[in-house]
Amino acid sequence: MSARGLPPVLEVEDLSVAFRGRGGERAAVRGVGFSVAPGETLALVGESGCGKSLTAFALLGLLPANARAGGRVRLEGRDILGLQGEAMRRLRGARIAMIFQEPMTALNPVLTIGAQIVEAIREHEAVSRADARARALGLLARVRMPDPERRFDAYPHHLSGGQRQRVMIAMALACTPAVLVADEPTTALDVTVQAQILDLIDDLRRETGMAVVLITHDLGLVAEHADRVAVMYAGRVVETRPAETLIAVPLHPYTRGLIAARPRLGTGPRRRLAEIPGQVPPLGAMPPGCAFAPRCPSAAAPCRETLPPLDVAGSAAERVACLRWKELRAPEQSAAPLGA
Structure with missing residues (x-):
């Protein structure tokens, strides 16, 4: 326990x-x-x-x-x-799902982020492409992606590092993993x-x-x-x-x-960082x-x-x-x- x-x-x-x-x-x-x-x-x-x-x-x-x-x-x-x-x-x-260290290497550069999230959903669940798209948009909104509709058709290199990491989180959560x-x-x-x-x-x-x-x-x-x-x-x-x-x-x-x-922030005297x-x-x-x-x-x-x-x-x-x-x-x- x-x-x-x-x-x-x-x-x-x-x-x-x-x-x-x-x-x-x-x-x-x-x-x-x-x-x-x-x-x-x-x-x-x-x-x-x-x-x-x-x-x-x-x-x-x-x-x-x-x-x-x-x-x-x-x-x-x-x-x-x-x-x-x-x-x-x-x-x-x-x-069980994973968020990798570097999303730029984990995401497929030739597929839109929407297509990759849809693929993750349909790989594990028997849902239509339209339903998977709706869920993917909901996931992008859930991870606080700005303007999910427009970002859905973007490629990974169009996004900032933080936005790419949000895509990775959305993909990881697509099928509600236990871990x-x-x-x-x-x-x-x-x-x-x-x-x-x-x-x-x-x-x-x-x-x-x-x-x-x-x-x-x-x-x-x-x-x-x-x-x-x-x-x-x-x-x-x-x-x-x-x-x-x-x-x-x-x-x-x-x-x-x-x-x-x-590293510590403070108002005291400067000191060498311990190693x-x-x-x-x-x-x-x-x-x-x-x-x-x-x-x-x-x-x-x-x-x-x-x-x-x-x-x-x-x-x-x-x-x-x-x-x-x-x-x-x-x-x-x-x-x-x-x-x-």
Whole structure:
């Protein structure tokens, strides 16, 4: 059960994704697990290369041919991870849909946006072209597209970045999915349009009761739009807790580093922006213990030798993968997170 008291609509257990190559298989996602309930927003957070988008592609069966997924992905109680071909296509868009990072590459440049939304509707429902057109216009109005009638016959390159993202949202909502995966939905948009898009997704979530998986690297967005957070690093979930609690008192050193690195506005003296030294390890060079240990200022010898389990940190829904999280949780941290 979720914090909202509802059974999850999406359950991910021990998800793994490995790529086959000349040197054998290399794991890019390892043991990922989370759940999300109707009307709830779960944020997947982490730097580029941490496996967030790859996890999303695995949920929708969009992995490349040389990738192999394992574990379980249950959508409305049904394990969908092994579905292929037509069986997966019937679910994709109808029960689970996705907003991609860059709509200009996701939309077909030679079809009008109206034709693409109509196609999404008729792919899953036996409706006439006229009825599908009427629904498409209604969807464009619903996502607050200016002048939907005129935009219906426009091509993607005729629209602004924010308008193209609204088209992507309209397509994703065309068949009222149970789960919406939003993969960095505000990439390359200015701050004002970014806020409009995220507020729109929030409004549609409340109206329809769909679950949202929001993929982002921006913890500022998480604080405003997520109910719960799963922090990913090097293909693993390293901390998962309610958003408000995680932002106020982060437990994993990586989460603390992400929060400390957030830009802040204020009237105080200027200071250098905090950063996490180093980078996410490549697939072929994963350390034997905690993957974050080479970058962690608090790492000890056991951290470099032992892979930390996802330990319960409070309620059953609060977990952290760090061998030292209890001793690092100093009393003053409860009052102000690292870097505040």
